[in-house]
Amino acid sequence: QQPVQSPQAVILREGEDAVINCSSSKALYSVHWYRQKHGEAPVFLMILLKGGEQKGHEKISASFNEKKQQSSLYLTASQLSYSGTYFCGTEGGNTPLVFGKGTRLSVIA
């Protein structure tokens, strides 16, 4: 039931781009993205609703392909502050929100 995230971990140099993928075997109504810094609580980034919309948040954006039950998070021109673990969460309409195992992103100078 947990969505599957890939890659599990990625290391970037400042200024490089990254893509984190999230897929589910079940039909989805919405996809959430959160970032967690070490020792802290997850923090909400964005929600994408059924309809295939793409959202943006400064240099972080995401897309949602409801037909493929997939979402991707795009981080462009990465900064040191982007380091952390990224989680996608999915829900299918009459189901609660469940999260993937996370993608650990490390941005180095």
Place this chain on the structure above:
Amino acid sequence: NAGVTQTPKFQVLKTGQSMTLQCAQDMNHEYMSWYRQDPGMGLRLIHYSVGAGITDQGEVPNGYNVSRSTTEDFPLRLLSAAPSQTSVYFCASSPQGPRMPQHFGDGTRLSIL
């Protein structure tokens, strides 16, 4: 504006002991949930509630009980603690349902010896 408050922040228990993790929110949110976080396992849903008086099981409910007698509070009870329940526990809430941004508490780090 406190948001989601979890207590205690840290706790050490012995196997077989019982305890209650507290979660309270002051935002009048209807939807509340409990997750546990273990290395390499992500956030796994334990129990959730869509409103006062209504609770349901998540992915890993065994060994845990919940109740929701008020909108504000959603305590998680460990009936007989086991070492496998050593984890970081997060409580989250949202205004209405899982389709809205979840506000997380700071977590409770629980160790069971």
